[in-house]
Amino acid sequence: MKGNVIKYERDNIDTDVILPGTYLKLHDYDELASHAMEGIDPEFHTKVKEGDFIVSGKNFGCGSSREHAPIALSHSGIKAVLALSFARIFYRNCVDGAFLLPIEIDEEAYKNIANGDELNISMETNEIKNVTKNQTYQMKPFSEIIGKIIAAGGLFKFKP
Amino acid sequence: MNITEKILARASGKERLSPDDVVFVNVDKVMLHDVSGPGVIKVFEKLKNQGINVEKLWDSSKVWIAEDHFVPSAEKVSAENIVKLSNFSKKYGIEKHFKYGLGQYGICHTLSHEEALVLPGEVYVGGDSHTNTTGALGAFACGLGHTDIAYVLLNGKIWFKVPETLLFKLNGKLPEHVMAKDLILKIIGDIGTDGGAYKTMQFAGNGIDEMSIDERLTLTNMTTEAGAKNGIIEPDQKIVDHLASRGATEFTQIKGDSDADYSKTFEYEASEMEPIVAKPFSPENIAIVREAPTIELDKAYIGSCTGAKLEDLEAAAKILKGKKVKIRTEVLPAAISIYKKAIEKGFIQIFLDAGATVGPPTCGACCGAHMGVLAKGEICISTTNRNFPGRMGHVESQTYLASPLVTAASAVTGKITDPRDLN
Numbered sequence: 001m002k003g004n005v006i007k008y009e010r011d012n013i014d015t016d017v018i019l020p021g022t023y024l025k026l027h028d029y030d031e032l033a034s035h036a037m038e039g040i041d042p043e044f045h046t047k048v049k050e051g052d053f054i055v056s057g058k059n060f061g062c063g064s065s066r067e068h069a070p071i072a073l074s075h076s077g078i079k080a081v082l083a084l085s086f087a088r089i090f091y092r093n094c095v096d097g098a099f100l101l102p103i104e105i106d107e108e109a110y111k112n113i114a115n116g117d118e119l120n121i122s123m124e125t126n127e128i129k130n131v132t133k134n135q136t137y138q139m140k141p142f143s144e145i146i147g148k149i150i151a152a153g154g155l156f157k158f159k160p
Numbered sequence: 161m162n163i164t165e166k167i168l169a170r171a172s173g174k175e176r177l178s179p180d181d182v183v184f185v186n187v188d189k190v191m192l193h194d195v196s197g198p199g200v201i202k203v204f205e206k207l208k209n210q211g212i213n214v215e216k217l218w219d220s221s222k223v224w225i226a227e228d229h230f231v232p233s234a235e236k237v238s239a240e241n242i243v244k245l246s247n248f249s250k251k252y253g254i255e256k257h258f259k260y261g262l263g264q265y266g267i268c269h270t271l272s273h274e275e276a277l278v279l280p281g282e283v284y285v286g287g288d289s290h291t292n293t294t295g296a297l298g299a300f301a302c303g304l305g306h307t308d309i310a311y312v313l314l315n316g317k318i319w320f321k322v323p324e325t326l327l328f329k330l331n332g333k334l335p336e337h338v339m340a341k342d343l344i345l346k347i348i349g350d351i352g353t354d355g356g357a358y359k360t361m362q363f364a365g366n367g368i369d370e371m372s373i374d375e376r377l378t379l380t381n382m383t384t385e386a387g388a389k390n391g392i393i394e395p396d397q398k399i400v401d402h403l404a405s406r407g408a409t410e411f412t413q414i415k416g417d418s419d420a421d422y423s424k425t426f427e428y429e430a431s432e433m434e435p436i437v438a439k440p441f442s443p444e445n446i447a448i449v450r451e452a453p454t455i456e457l458d459k460a461y462i463g464s465c466t467g468a469k470l471e472d473l474e475a476a477a478k479i480l481k482g483k484k485v486k487i488r489t490e491v492l493p494a495a496i497s498i499y500k501k502a503i504e505k506g507f508i509q510i511f512l513d514a515g516a517t518v519g520p521p522t523c524g525a526c527c528g529a530h531m532g533v534l535a536k537g538e539i540c541i542s543t544t545n546r547n548f549p550g551r552m553g554h555v556e557s558q559t560y561l562a563s564p565l566v567t568a569a570s571a572v573t574g575k576i577t578d579p580r581d582l583n
Contacts, residue, residue, distance in 0.1 A: 093305035
């Protein structure tokens with residue numbers, strides 16, 4: 001999985017920022033994508049490219065249970081969010097709906113990865129290669145159940 | 161095992177569970193509303209295209225629907241979502257659909273306890289993060305997204321990782337000027353907005369025993385703001401009586417064992433509690449009201465599942481009786497049943513005489529959706545639960561979270577005000 005980084009260097013990026021409440025009535029995925037990250041970065045939809053990664057701090061996706069949030073990011077082209085930690089509903093929405101990968105990274109990776117860096121992420125080795133900086137970081141491996149649901153392609157394809 | 165572990169063990173057919181065990185649990189009740197409902201319908205469409213049968217729910221008698229976020233409809237898209245919900249409940253035979261303009265309706269979390277839709281010992285999931293609220297009845301209550309709710313509707317079960325439990329003990333009865341809202345803001349200030357992440361937040365102690373159900377619901381409601389999987393309080397006679405008065409008498413109370421494990425215990429002395437506000441832009445950004453910034457407010461909002469239950473309205477009415485509001489003030493009872501009781505008790509007359517506007521039950525401005533949203537630069541004091549950037553309207557508006565007492569006192573002065581300092 002290869003892509004470029006859009007970095008938001010702050011903690012607690014909440015669902016109201018990822019997809020503001022006024023758009024909760026919308027259920028067209030592309031329309032939702034056009035409002036992704038509007039609460040913090042109104043230009044996001046013009047700069048995001050297919051395959052990009054978001055990198056951010058602690059407690060990414062806190063707040064509401066709105067699946068609109070991972071949907072808006074995923075339909076903008078985001079393949080994974082790399083964060084120091086995730087809020088629980090956002091995390092399981094990403095995985096169970098097979099929208100994008102929520103990848104936990106450590107402080108070193110968070111500090112070193114810069115906006116625009118090109119990353120190459122390997123799920124087999126749990127390695128994140130920073131192609132731009134020629135560095136390699138380890139991601140936190142997925143727990144057993146999460147790994148299985150991701151491998152299946154979402155909760156509905158997962159056989160318990 | 162503690163209460164959460166025992167409920168999850170019962171629902172998964174296990175003898176014993178410990179934190180980090182992953183189980184599929186049988187679900188007892190499911191809720192959708194006019195935001196998560198259309199989201200679930202969209203998931204059903206996708207599944208149908210993949211050849212998955214979505215023609216029948218696992219048990220439509222266990223499902224209920226609330227119209228609360230975008231009602232009364234302000235424009236066409238919201239109106240169409242309400243039609244979609246009606247078609248959904250008709251197709252699947254869901255009888256418990258609380259429609260606005262048709263008798264009892266209101267915010268889903270309020271209906272869950274007003275209508276005894278969820279019972280002690282049950283596993284209850286809802287398509288809304290504040291589903292945690294209903295844990296005050298002694299149920300495992302947890303919010304999920306559209307895909308997970310769709311899965312439950314078709315399969316009757318869902319996976320959970322058993323959470324570890326943080327125990328918050330309140331010693332003594334809260335002073336008259338302090339409400340459960342102040343306590344939960346203090347707790348979130350102490351542990352942070354991810355302090356309860358993936359965990360259970362359980363409340364206990366003689367201060368909780370003394371507390372009314374409405375106040376307990378404020379505590380469990382805002383466990384979501386600390387990132388908790390669920391908030392819970394062991395059921396007692398007050399809960400049994402409350403449910404009995406609503407016709408629900410058949411349920412099995414589950415309580416924790418005397419040797420149950422809690423990963424951490426926090427103690428709070430009620431007598432030391434003060435009125436608290438959470439400043440923009442996080443519920444953890446707290447200040448004692450008497451030390452809060454002396455800014456000019458534009459609006460006071462008394463509404464939502466957190467702060468528009470009957471006792472919240474009673475607290476606000478106590479302050480506003482015979483007084484005039486100095487800033488725009490909106491009061492929205494959380495359900496029609498509460499609205500009616502507030503009329504009977506004279507609270508609504510007090511609000512109107514004070515100059516406030518009284519509106520119908522809706523999540524409306526709390527989530528920046530409609531009916532009372534904030535303009536750029538406006539500052540609001542609110543009985544709601546979140547104050548992220550743009551939460552109640554423009555991204556450059558600001559919200560201070562407070563108890564109904566503090567919010568009403570601030571409505572009178574136009575500044576953040578401790579109820580004790582109001583003449």
